[in-house]
Amino acid sequence: MARPETDPKTPLAQRLRELRRQHGDPQRGELAGKLGISVTAVATYERGEREPAASVLAAYADVFGVNLNWLLTGEGEMFADPAKAPARAMPSIDPALFRQVGRLVTRVHKEEGIKLPPDAVLDEQAEAYNALLARAEDPADAAELHSLLPWLEARLRRKLQTAAAEPGTGKRQA
Template identity: 55%
Template sequence: MARPESDPKTPLAARLRTLRREIGDPDRDVVAKAVGVSKSALASYERGESEPTASVLRAYSSEFGADLVWLLTGDGAMRGGAAQQLVAGSSSIGDIVRLPRFDAKASAGNGLIAVDQMPAGEVAFGREFLRNLGANPEYCYILEARGDSMWPTIPDGALLIVDSSKTEVDDGRIYHFNVMDKVLVKRARWSMDGKLHLTSDNQAAGYPPEVFTADRVHELSVGGRVMFTGHAPMPVR
């Protein structure tokens, strides 16, 4: 006899469980494979012990027609809700992708605490525009940069398009890094001895690089590569 499932700890967890049951997947095999996670990770999402990433939520939408607004807020229909109907009614359905926007502000300074990692909304972009950036449209999300350490490349308040499919750290590229409980936007530099240096572009401000050796790898994860920086015209300094 199967063990009864415990009650979900969060509204999102409850909606994920409801959706899976609606799909008719009691053992989680179909959903886990479709969204690209293990069955144990899926069970953790549905208990509310952990939260799915933006790419996983998008997979729920693309694979099962789940409405992202419903997933995130509970408003509207589970599948084929108002937001999807609006897009479906347009002749440009294949040309538009809605990127999740996160309230967690990535620091282009000394690091901000990542308080809320759930998407706070969506922003529509042209699929071709994202492809021309070299990004995978299905894996992009938006963060806001705070601080001046990446000036003038990334000014304070800039909106960043990040591609979560690009987690291999190349020398000289800018990435969204999660370092313990901090969210950072830094340029990656590899030294000859194999150390990873998270560096700032604003050298005049004197921000020291953060250096990661093999024994510190567990402290670092890569959210994705910054593909585009959007901001208002900057004042003359």
């Protein structure tokens, strides 16, 4: 059974631990293997009991693409080589919210007297959904997203009214 981790004693130790977790190894084993050092060595570095040698820091940079400036000082981006950065999970579409946005898009277009072909409705729905996510401080917070629906409706109405007034936009009233 693994022992619980203690708080790191140094900022470097904290960043080493953060890097390991970014790479999805909460138990240090995979990281140690990739670096060619022992699990015990990783643990002492991450607790701040010992600082890694330059060759170990170079291995961190080589294997994980970590920015050594960030690792040593905390300044700059974590990864010097974005290709080696762990992939971030893409947020999944909330089907209920996506349908709600689609109904809002359809209703507002109808109320504004604008008829769109089915493919264009889907494009408008996707654009509106993405705008909603971009506006949210926390796109994973369903309550926040629902609270932004009135903003989305007002934004869509303004967009349609502006487009209807401009010739050549294709958003003429039906």
